[in-house]
Amino acid sequence: MRKKSIFLVGLILVLALVFTACGKEEEKEPVNQEVENQVDEDLGKEESADDSEVVLDEGEEILEEEPEKVEPKVDWLTAVSVWTTTDLNLREQPNTDCKVLTTFARGTELKKASEENGWAYVQCGDYEGYVSMKYIANEKPKEEPKPQPQPSTSKVEAIPGQHRDPNSIVVVLDPGHQGKGDSTKEPNGPGSSTMKARVTSGCTGVASGVPEYKLVLEISLLLKTELENRGYTVHMTRSSHDVNISNMERAQYASSVGADVAVRIHADSIDKESVRGATILVPSANNAYVSHLAAASQSLGKNIINSYCDATGFKNRGVSGNDTMTGINWSEVPVAILELGFMSNPTEDMAMQDDAMQNNMVQGIANGIDKYFGL
Numbered sequence: 001m002r003k004k005s006i007f008l009v010g011l012i013l014v015l016a017l018v019f020t021a022c023g024k025e026e027e028k029e030p031v032n033q034e035v036e037n038q039v040d041e042d043l044g045k046e047e048s049a050d051d052s053e054v055v056l057d058e059g060e061e062i063l064e065e066e067p068e069k070v071e072p073k074v075d076w077l078t079a080v081s082v083w084t085t086t087d088l089n090l091r092e093q094p095n096t097d098c099k100v101l102t103t104f105a106r107g108t109e110l111k112k113a114s115e116e117n118g119w120a121y122v123q124c125g126d127y128e129g130y131v132s133m134k135y136i137a138n139e140k141p142k143e144e145p146k147p148q149p150q151p152s153t154s155k156v157e158a159i160p161g162q163h164r165d166p167n168s169i170v171v172v173l174d175p176g177h178q179g180k181g182d183s184t185k186e187p188n189g190p191g192s193s194t195m196k197a198r199v200t201s202g203c204t205g206v207a208s209g210v211p212e213y214k215l216v217l218e219i220s221l222l223l224k225t226e227l228e229n230r231g232y233t234v235h236m237t238r239s240s241h242d243v244n245i246s247n248m249e250r251a252q253y254a255s256s257v258g259a260d261v262a263v264r265i266h267a268d269s270i271d272k273e274s275v276r277g278a279t280i281l282v283p284s285a286n287n288a289y290v291s292h293l294a295a296a297s298q299s300l301g302k303n304i305i306n307s308y309c310d311a312t313g314f315k316n317r318g319v320s321g322n323d324t325m326t327g328i329n330w331s332e333v334p335v336a337i338l339e340l341g342f343m344s345n346p347t348e349d350m351a352m353q354d355d356a357m358q359n360n361m362v363q364g365i366a367n368g369i370d371k372y373f374g375l
């Protein structure tokens, strides 16, 4: 009997130990899981069971769930040259639902490595991806009819195909800023996660005390009259100070009225009185949104800044590529931002308030627009 009792007590103890051990083992797993999840979060990524959710490092945009990726067949040794027959999107995948990597201008030479189902895998500079076979050819497309040569003393010629009758040309003028800035945010470009203030109120003349938004509207109104006298159709994004129109909305307005070009009028300011001169900002060829507008915008910019500085005698600070301006990145037409001069330079600030100088400024800008269109 005693032996049996001892055996039973022993059995109970053994079972109790086994259960305790099992309980502990069961508890361990979720803890380990939690630690693993923690590590994944620290690495900035998280794996889910079906792999459909991709969380990227901070700063990168989160992409929509994508269909299975097609791996391209690439052999650059046997690649052949092809040319775009229109302005053409380069895509990440061989379909139109995916991301557009860039847009090539008509007549761009591409290296084609392979083709399948109507899509070619191509390379151009730093870019690789797919283009639709419908819009490429084995020969360079012929140039569009050239305009009649115009006698011109300008150092910069209008780009081919730009010779136009002013009566058929729509110019949008965007006098920068407005009476009161609006610091609420808008995307810096289509699809961008970078947010910038909708519109700021601009700078103020150090000697004149005149705010930039007043100077640029005054010049823009004079320029509108001058361009209309030359036959152009002109629309303005604003004609008073009491408005609230963001930089994105200004760019969209230009497209909505069928603008051929958008000229945005601003004035500069810097923390140093001696700095002077005029600058013009245009999208660069590497702009993530409007690289296809870079060449035309640069031509527009060069023609305007050269004519403007000829007419005013202001220092020519040249054409500057800029890809951070919301009003440039949202543009759908060639665009240039003219910085008239430095309001932080007392001499230039006062000069820009002078009636005779304002007339020179306006004539200079209008001459540059004429030259851009080959007139």
Ligand SMILES: [Zn+2]
Binding pocket: 176, 177, 202, 203, 212, 266, 267
């Ligand atoms: Zn400004």
